[in-house]
Amino acid sequence: MTATSHRFDALTAEHMRAGGSWKWSTPGESHGRGLIGAFVAEMDFPVADAVADAVRRAADASQLGYLPDDWAADMADACSAFWGERFGWAPDPAWVRPVPDVLTAFTATVRHFTRPGSAVVLPTPAYMPFLTVPGMLDRELVQVPMPRSDGRLVLDLDAIDRAFADGAGLLVLTNPHNPTGRVFDDAELAALTEVVARHGARVFADEIHAPLTFGGARHRPYAASSSVAAGHTVTATSASKAWNTPGLKCGQVILSNAADAEHWAATGYLAEHGTATPGVLATTAAYRDARGWLDEVLAYLDGNRALLAGADLPGLDVTVPDGTYLAWLDGRGLALDEPPSAFLQREAGVVLTDGAACGEAGRGGMRLNLAMSRPVLTEALTRIRTALRA
Incomplete structure (x- = not known):
């Protein structure tokens, strides 16, 4: 070479x-x-070597059983610390919960944090499963095409507002955006918050690509953008994209208010249960050591x-x-x-x-x-x- x-x-x-x-x-x-x-x-x-070593140690030590609480808590600490240092928001580790992946978090959010039967609003183009999963949950999907403004795709806030006025209950916000690579800025997030709050709606914030930004673009956690946003958001993330570990089946739900944390404690067991123990150990290593x-x-x-x-x-x-x-x-x-x-x-x-x-x-x-x-x-x-x- x-x-x-x-x-x-x-x-x-x-x-x-x-x-x-x-x-x-x-x-x-x-x-x-x-x-x-x-x-x-x-x-x-x-x-990363640290991730591979964590998986090897788990196998060598036969750490392949069901996930114990202390390992989940250690991962939550590592995730919170990484987010605090990288994005300026260190969520309460007690409100960082393990799930196998973002889609599991999305399914749980629709089932447990939205009005029964309410539609799901999705800016498009979008990550493909977000178009099909709502129907599997007996929810209508409202596609809101993203128009271009100054050469970039943006959220159509008027169309989102109309969808909520018609009874939709949840917006899927993918940031950084898959598949277009947009990183939404503070002004866009604040404008979106106004619309969501006006209708008493919710946001599912898919922030799985959060560490992957370039140049002057910086990821802004939606739930951290204001206390209002924190009150209506369920955030999902994972180390799987930034550290290339999707097969290890470990993501995180981040709650951002006490009511949601309490509700998750009562309803989130099934969503958490499939999280892979080696994935939790590898994710902890990724956030801390990679x-x-x-x-x-x-x-x-x-x-x-x-x-x-x-x-x-x-x-x-x-x-x-x-x-x-x-x-x-x-x-x-x-x-x-x-x-x-x-x-x-x-x-x-x-x-x-x-x-x-x-x-x-x-x-x-x-x-x-x-x-x-x-x-x-x-x-x-x-x-x-x-x-x-x-």
Whole structure:
């Protein structure tokens, strides 16, 4: 390797296909080449030593039983301390509760913190399961497309206001935003709080990508933005995105007022019960002992963002993310008779998330995962450019 190369650069597509991850498991090839997985939101990078060591210690010590209270409390302390240092808000560790993942937290929030039968409001394009889970819970979903303002996607506060006026009870706020990479600012959060409070509604704040921001963008926990927001918010997060541990099944619910904490204590048992013990131990290690690894990954991802920003992708409107490692590619200008993601999988051999799966507002778009080695990302972008020029 050259003096300027990074250890992540050695991760080849062949290595990733052999590794067994879902992201690289799509069968087939394109023009005699293997497919490049760029759709599932997980990173290709090897986990931090502290995280791997925690998993090994758990296995060596047979710490694979049900989760004891003291390990959950230790994780809550580590999470609170990390959030305090990184985002200026250290929630009460007693109000940080273990769950397997954000979707479990979302399901529990809908069931236990909203009016029976009330609709769920979702700005779109959105993380795909948020479009399907409400229906599984017998809730109507109200999609609110995000308009563009000054070149960036924003919340449509008027449409959200109308949805609440019509009886909806919960807004899903994903920040940093998946799939567009937006990081909402203080003014946007304050304006949203006004609308939610006016209707006595609730917010489910999905902040799983909180540590993953770049440049001048900074994550602002919605519940910490005001006492009013704290009173109507259930926050969910996890180390799974920032430290690449989704298979360890450990997330956190963060309550931000005493009434919600008391209600969770009475209703949250089932949501907490499936949390994996090795995941809790690994998450504690990530928050405490793997911050240097996170900073290294952020710097590498920032380089991948720059690579995307400089790429020549004719016909695509590219949104380089301010947060997350997910970029949004608008392919409506290509005027294809098929989804752009299907075209690029066939002609370029790059597997992207079809924007239609992110809601009607996403139709014609694609989600691109940038969290791969730079040589592989270079190859993916080269293939896309070649297919678009053909």
